[in-house]
Amino acid sequence: MPQYESQDLHQAQAMQKRIFEYWGHAMSFLPMADYRYSLPYKLHFSSPYGNWAREQSEKYGHIMEPTLQRIREEGPLATKDFVSEETDHRGTWWDWRPVKMALELLFWQGKLMVAERRKFQKIYDLPERVLPDWVDTSMPSEEELGRFLVQRALKAYGLATEREIVDHLRVAEKNIITAALKEMNEAGKVITVTVKTGEKELAYYAFPERLEKGNASFVENNEVFIFSPFDNFCIQRARMKTFFNFDYALECYLKPEQRTFGYFALPLFWKERFIGKMDAKADRKEKALLIHHLQFEEDFKPDETFQPALHRKLTAFAKFQDCEHFVVEKISPVRNKKLIQSVQDK
Secondary structure (H helix, E strand, O other), rough: OOOOHHHHHHHHHHHHOOEEEEEEEEEOEEEHHHHHHHHHHHHHHHOOOOOOHHHHHHHHOOOOHHHHHHHHOOOEEEEHHOOOOOOOOOOOOOOOOHHHHHHOOOHHOOOOOEEEEEEOEEEEEEEEHHHOOOOOOOOOOOEEEEEEEEHHHHHOOOOEEEEHHOOOOOOOOHHHHHHHHHHHHHHOOEEEEEEEEOOEEEEEEEEHHHHHHHOOOOOOOOOEEOOOOOOOOOOOHHHHHHOOOOOOOOOOOOOHHOOOOOOEEEEEEOEEEEEEEEEEEEOOOOOEEEEEEEEEOOOOOOOHHHHHHHHHHHHHHHHOOOOOEEEEEEOOHHHHHHHHHHHHOO
8 A cells, every 4th residue: 555654544543433453363453344243252252261361361350340440530541551660560460461461351352442552552441432433332143243254254355265264354153154154155145166276176155246247357467566464365375375386474473493484574476476575674774675585486487577567666665664775685596686686776
């Protein structure tokens, strides 16, 4: 989104109240219009299921009500507002860890919301002081929730397996989603499509109208695309392998010695395929986009249109990151080194 600026997110969350924070793929910004579909998952946290959630509630439950009461009385607060700078942060139940967990548990239960972020710090407040008056806060039935999640997944992917639909937004148990998928399939609202990959035939699902639109003639695009690891196009790793034979994983959660692609490698797409990955970091002080490793697929053979397309995209991406130039530090396979050198020299 080339026109995006960091303050846009703050504006949408804190001022316009068009988005809210809660679990989606993982912790996400979600449309405020979808708020009611987060309520069943919050109910699960209020009556904790799973060993981890139960253990946290037992461990920190004794400070949840006092924490909530302070916000009721004082208004929006951050974690740091509960910890005195004069304490040594040990041996007190207002220590950072207990308070942080109490706030998060209250947030997961829906008793608190994130009203805004200040320098990335969450500011918590009561839902009734955060939610616009037009928001539907009624609890959806299991059938409504299931249909919503099927619709969201198919809108995101166009074509998806049952497993991909279940994994899209992880806020309901599998049986709720599969029951809705079956009902929608039998009613003709969703159709089954057989996809052949090699010798395998896989069952996929799609909206009938989406397939009708899909028959439009394909227009070739010569732009290079740099994807976020969380983009719907590439968040499902097995799906990338099936359709594009592209091996990819986000490795920022791994130890350095365990990484294959880099700390935060971004998938690169050109024309009809994923062509490689780019592990990059913005050096804000030097105003430089450092591309630690530009790794192309072994069988990728760029034509004469690729070099200018890549240069345009890297230049635009550097500018988007508020950098004045980019530097490629490493490239593989080595045979592509001359190509990248010429891109940097332009």
